[in-house]
Amino acid sequence: MRSLLTLAWRNLWRNTRRTLITITAVVFATWFVIVMRGIQLGTYEHNITFSLNLFSGYAQLQHPLFRDNPSIQKSVHFDARMREMLVGDRRVRGFAPRVYAEGLLSYRDNSVGTAIFGIDPAAERNVTRLAGQLRDGRLLSSADAPEVIVGETMLRNLRARIGDEVVVLAQGYDGSLGNAKYRIVGSVKTGLAEFDRSAVFMGIRTLQELVSLRGRVSVVAVALHDLDDVGEFTTAMNARLDTTAVRALPWEEVMTDLKQGIDLDNYSGILYLGILLIIVAFGILNTVLMSVTERFREFGILLAIGTPQRMLVRLVFIETVMITLIGIAIGNLLGLGVNWYFSVKPIVFTGDFAGMYEEYGFLPIMRAAVRASSFVNSSLSVLVIALLSVLYPLRRVAKLEALKGIRYT
């Protein structure tokens, strides 16, 4: 075996140029796959944590039917036991009960349809970054103050100012219409066009009063310390909750659009890398085949003097593995460099290109993730594709006859 390795290694450097070019091809493929995967995964991760921290939370407790029909009737009773479960869970960073309603907001001659969110300002601080999105004015002073914060676009469209009074009209739990006057104390800008155009925030108790939803809430948004804990957390919660009345949903099920948008992009990226790898595979196939046919005479002589055929096959196999491993190693190093750079210094798009990202609901930012798994997976796929491409040359070696080999021109 030792001598076989030495032989293979020497064979590689008999045609230095060809070996180097083949290695370069493997380096390019590995590097490109690693960088592209790194950027894809990093960008998804960035988008996910951004949107989850913006408002939805990492997981939500809600009525089992609320997701498909988010009406005020599908509310839950957030009792002391549930509260304790959340407080006692070490994974939980914070949680915030909320009421969601829809209504009409009027200011002077104008009114607009709105999504109304009743929040507890103190609890929200541990869950979302909403406070950081404040553009003007101040935050809600308490959960029961007659105040609202509105989306920035809405404020502009209404031609209203901070300090103005607006009337909010919404349908209550019992079907009756409630309306009341509130003062605008601030405006938020999230960058999500629909949110900025239609969102209204008020104290959770203020909204419970308006829609006569005493003590009940629509959802409890839960933020965790680590995104990877979401699955574990929801399973643990659901095991202890009465799931006919309330269920813990992971973000994938709350933000289905985000999840599927990411899946779609992810799969199309993988498809593209697959195409690329196939092309590289043909390149490897060709070089190995040529290096093999060039040596048919040599192989013929080796066979004639009694070398077992298996050994020749093994030799060619080892040569390819060596080339591939060297290429993969260099590719990994280069990929690590690039990914690390873009994880520290993400690319931020501006202008029309940024708008295109926003159209898909993504942030106009490209950031790489440095994750061991993406390096391992990329390296493995390059290795597999290289080994597949060497099958045909190996077959030719395995079928070689001594005399035909010697006479091969």
Add this chain to the structure above:
Amino acid sequence: MMLRTLAWRNIWRNRRRSLIIMISIVVGVASAMVSDGLSIGMIRQMLENQIGSHVSHIQIHAKGFHENPVIQTSISDRSRIEKALRGTRGVRNWSRRVNTFGLVSSALGSSGGLIIGVEHEREPAVTSIRASLIEGRYLDGTPHEAVIGRRMAEKLGVGLGDKIVGMASTPNGDVGSDLFRVVGIYQTVSSEFDKMYMFADLTGTQKMLDLDHRVLEYAVTVENLEQVDQVKQQLATTLGAEFEVLSYRDILPMLVYMVDSYGQMMLVVYVVIGLAMIFGIINAMLMSVFERIQEFGVLMAMGMKNSVVFRMVMTEALLLSAMGTAAGLCVGVLAVVTLGAVGIDLGMFTEGLQSFGVGAVIYPRLTVSSILSVIIVIPVTAMLGALYPALKATRLQPVTAIRYV
């Protein structure tokens, strides 16, 4: 001429090697074309769906409505617009609308939405909502009837025959409201749209909103989409500064930008694929050159100039890549056209695609830019890859080359 024959024969001296290179080019070209067609098909579908379900080709409003769509910015001089529409060549159909943000509610729930008053005779000629009905019927001019989207119906918990209340502000700031009976439920490819848009009879909506005979929007379709800018320009000139005339390009700027800039983005994709191919080509050409060192030595000793040797190797690479590209184009075009007719069902992503307004079935499209990218990028990268082997061949010394083993 002789050079070409020579190059051609050289390619076929090692059939297997040349075929493998060509296959790699064919696979690369064809698969790149399919994924290209798929992406452009998706973006175009998004744009066409938006145009077809509501936006239409051209919209006319009173000045400022697009920027800030409030009910006060209404059109009172209807005859002027309608005269202009009749007098403009290239206009196919048009429809009057009242569209305003409001609240739609049932006994069970409520939902913010767009309340759109339309004329039942004219609107179906402009948009496709009537064709998208999945239950019930379209508006027929009877007052107090509404057609809503499936998602809105689910959210409000209503079905055919149920009553809903529409509410929106009137020009003087009161809240106008009216009762509607759901007569039809539609479903487009956009779940967002189906959740937001409620359609009712124009006259009834005008009454509810205290608009008299004023409307807020004219939706116009043109005969030929290529001429949309000309038609828009002509309408804008006829109508003057009191009105704003917008084409779908103004209303959906991001989608239009995506369609427009798509070719450039795809070019990058083709270049990367070309790069992946280049290593195979360098290696193969290099080997074919080294195999023939003696031969080159003889040719040079007989007086073949360096430049001719160079051209010969380059011609080989060009022929090889041109054949690969041509075959790849054939396979790619065939694949895209077939898939374009059948459609690719991406049912597993339906929800994600619906929120983008694409639809579950995507029809890949063949574009000129995709064919051009292939024709330009692939042979050029092949030539770049052949440059080094060809230079290598010209550097040979005839005397040593002849003796090369």
